[in-house]
Amino acid sequence: MQDTELFADDELLFTGEEVEERPVKKAKPWRVLVVDDEPDIHTMTQMVLGDYSFEGRKLEFISAFTGEESLNILKKDHEIAVVLLDVVMETSTAGLDVARRIRTFVNNQFVRIILRTGQPGVAPEHKVITELDINDYWQKAELTSQRLTTSITTALRSYRDLRKIEQNRVSLAQLAMSVAHQIRNRTMTITGFANLATRKLDQESDIAKYLETISEESGRLEEVVGSVSDYASIDNCDHQNSEIFPLLEEVIIEIKKFAANLDKNVEFDISLKHAVIDGRPDLFKKAIEELMKNAVIFSDESSPRVELSVQVDSELCQIKVIDNGSGIDDADLPYIYDPFFTKRPEAVGMGLSIVRRVIEGYNWTLDYSKEGRNGAVFTLIIPI
Structure with a gap:
């Protein structure tokens, strides 16, 4: 009787329990801006790269059909990793103007720019690569699926590394600010006690002169700390x-x-x-x-x-x-x-x-x- 009751209790203990399933957080996709005045190019690009992923992250496409439209998007969206940019749009050099303004007027040094052109004579490759801060340059007739995938991979890897460098710089700046704060607290204490000690001594005393030197050097150290803080605060x-x-x-x-x-x-x-x-x-x-x-x-x-x-x-x-x-x-x-x-x-x-x-x-x-x-x-x- 007791064994039966124990068995029944065991069944109650180990049956009917539900394991709570936690949703798996999906990695944010890489944002890619496609800039071209031909709608078919947008469709083709998304078809070719639809199944592409890099480091477990898919691609999210944003479309712009003019140079001005693309610049307005880039001014507001600072998470775009790659721009696939046509050269000839509303003007014969619209894409070149956009590439130049991304680095200057928009002041975005992180986004990777891949130029694509159907009219290579308008923008000779050597001239474009030399004069513009771009990352790749292709004629549309030569841009196979494999080449586009390779170019996107190279661009995303470069973008990822630049972002890591920037994050490290920000972390280092924060560390410098913290260290500067701690040093400033100590220099204020040193200067304060040196001034108190000086008041209790004869001004002609050698010790008073030593304390004056301590105060002066503490002041210079504060100037150094202040300059480092100014530099690090430009984040x-x-x-x-x-x-x-x-x-x-x-x-x-x-x-x-x-x-x-x-x-x-x-x-x-x-x-x-x-x-x-x-x-x-x-x-x-x-x-x-x-x-x-x-x-x-x-x-x-x-x-x-x-x-x-x-x-x-x-x-x-x-x-x-x-x-x-x-x-x-x-x-x-x-x-x-x-x-x-x-x-x-x-x-x-x-x-x-x-x-x-x-x-x-x-x-x-x-x-x-x-x-x-x-x-x-x-x-x-x-x-x-």
């Missing part, structure tokens, strides 16, 4: 329309204060113009401010002079910062944008590194030249 060069005229006026006010603190009676020659650029106002100001500080510091000691001028045409804004100092030695030119490179013992050497970080984030151009025999000329070129 996202967002798209934003900015009118540069009032921003430059604000920079000039700050730079005149900076020159006064250095006891340099700088003669400023300012020529500003109105222009709207694609860039965050704070990052634009930071770049110009660092260039202007550099010009003030290295301007002539006896009669310092700094020039800031703006030239604007239909496509480009050109900003020049010129000083009348001795210029940069040719031997130092390869290193001027490196972090902590400086010829001044009291300086940090992060100013031009910060400038480079901003211009690379927005794909602007910065050129250096000499003003006659003396002086440095930095020319910042920004697409309108």
Whole structure:
């Protein structure tokens, strides 16, 4: 009787249980933008690549039939991995214009661009590959299913690697910010206690002089930490329309204060113009401010002079910062944008590194030249 009851209990324990099934999360597909004015090309591309997958992820297709339509999509969708781009659409060079504007005006350095053309004479391969930042170039008549698959695989692998590099850069920047915060807390403590100890000592005491040195070095360390924080905080060069005229006026006010603190009676020659650029106002100001500080510091000691001028045409804004100092030695030119490179013992050497970080984030151009025999000329070129 007892055995029967035990058996019955066992049956109740192990029957009727339902295992909860958890839905398997599907991997996000790779987003591919097909840009072509022929609807049949869109259909054919999706048919050929319909079963394709890379690293367990399928493809999701977005269609655009004109160059302008594709640019509007790319401005809003930052997860597109590959653009399959026709050359001849609303104009004979529409695709080439789109490829150029993706890197400049849209400022997307990650998306991979594969050009396809049915009229190779319009865009010779050597000229296109040399002048444009694209990843592959095919004539439609030569683009077999196998070649298209290979080209897509290469493009996606490149896109994946670039994204990983960017993620690592962001992680490193976050680490730098955390370390800088911790160091700043310690330097403030060191400086605070050094100042307290100094008040309890005779000012002529050797120990008081040592404590003063500790305070000074702590202050310099804080400057280093501040510069590293400024550099690391440039984590996202967002798209934003900015009118540069009032921003430059604000920079000039700050730079005149900076020159006064250095006891340099700088003669400023300012020529500003109105222009709207694609860039965050704070990052634009930071770049110009660092260039202007550099010009003030290295301007002539006896009669310092700094020039800031703006030239604007239909496509480009050109900003020049010129000083009348001795210029940069040719031997130092390869290193001027490196972090902590400086010829001044009291300086940090992060100013031009910060400038480079901003211009690379927005794909602007910065050129250096000499003003006659003396002086440095930095020319910042920004697409309108």
